[in-house]
Amino acid sequence: MTDPTPPVPFGDTPDTRCIFYRRVCDLPARLDPPELGRITVRADHIAALVMPSSLAHAVHTDLRHCHRHNAVSALGPVLAHPRSGRWTFLIRPDLPDDTALFTELFRLHIALTHPGTTLPLPSPTDRGAHFRRWIHLPHNPFRPSGHTVLDSLRTCTARTGWLRTPTPGPRP
Incomplete structure (x- = not known):
């Protein structure tokens, strides 16, 4: 399910991975801090929806098949x-920066990044499968509209009844 490491000329190092992210994917990646090899990108001309993996898997599958x-x-x-x-x-x-959308996402345990948020990206210095990894590797500057992902999210939650089961309240 996970895409392989991006094809980077001259070996896969934090520096070459940043170059790949910048030149091929149009992600303004940088090393932060350089001595650790951690790669980050500021959410300025990109945004992100961060969600629980079980729901994300359904959205990923829906986006892949429906379109x-x-x-x-x-x-x-x-x-x-x-x-x-x-x-x-x-x-x-x-x-939109909208209270109704924020409330809808909050109920689903989903975060929408704000401009200026720092997002970590997979780096060759990440150790093991417990760190960040690509599920769908960028191969170009394409990023879908947030509305497209939101529509898929709504389809998946309606189909599966995501979070419709009542949560236990306080015990008497």
Whole structure:
């Protein structure tokens, strides 16, 4: 399910991975801090939806299958954070800063990044499968509209009844 490491000329180092992210994927990646090899990107001309992995898997599958019939891929870069059990969908920053949307996402345990948020990206210095890894590797600058991912999210939650089961309240 996880895409392989990106093809980077001259070996896969934090520096060459940043170059790949910048030149091929149009992600303004940088080393932060350089001595650790951690790669980050500021959410300025990108945004992200961060959600629980079980829901994200359904959204990923929906985006991959539903849009193949139209020969238009709606699936952009997706990365996993195994230790936290969350996935991040990189999207265009076209969703409104709206209280109703925030409330809807909050109820589903989903975060929408704000401009200026720092996002970590997979790095060759990440050790083991417990760190970030690509689920769908970027191969170009494409990122889907946030509205497209949101529509898929709503379809998946309606179909599966995500979070419709009542949560236990306080005990008497």
